[in-house]
Amino acid sequence: MTKAALPASAVVTRIVVLVLGLALFFDQAGALQMLHLEGAGPGVMMTPVYWVSLLAPVFYLAALWAASNVFVRMANGEAFGEAMVRGLREIGFCLMIGAFCAAVVTPSLVYLIGNRFTEMRGAQFDLGVENVTLALVGTVLVALAREGQKLKSNLDEFV
Secondary structure, eight states, rough: OOOOOHHHHHHHHHHHHHHHHHHHHHOOHHHHHHHTTOOOOOGGSHHHHHHHHHHHHHHHHHHHHHHHHHHHHHHHHHHSHHHHHHHHHHHHHHHHHHIIIIIIIIIHHHHHTTTSSSSOSSSOOOOOOOHHHHHHHHHHHHHHHHHHHHHHHHHHHHH
C-alpha cells in the first residue's frame, strides 16, 4: 500500500514552521532587547528570559503545524468530521494559549526575572493589537469547531 503524497499547502506550511522554528531558536535579539543586553556575548541563550521569550512563538508554531494537518485532511477529501473538528480546535487553543503567553506570562516573567524576584507585587501585561487579535481568532476557531460538530451531529440524526 502506497502512502499518499502530502498536498503542497501542507508541505509549504511545514517547511515554514521548520524555518521559523530554527530562526526563532537562533535569533537572540528578543532576549537581548528585553534585558537591554544588545552588546552581550553568546551566552544570552542561557538566560531564563531567552527561554521565556520562546513560549508564545512555540504555541504559534504548533498552531501552524496543526494547520498543516488540517490541509492534509482536506486534501484527502475528509468530510467535516471528528478529525477536522479536532484540528480546528487544536489550532484555536494553540493560538489562545500563545496569545495568553505573549500578553500575560512572558511580560510578567520577564519583569520578575529582571528584578531578580525581589518585587513580587503586580504583573505586567502586553495587550497589544496582535495578542488580542490572535486570542480572538483562536476563540473563533474553537467556537467554529464546536458549532460544526453540533451541525454534523444534527445532520447525522436526519440520516
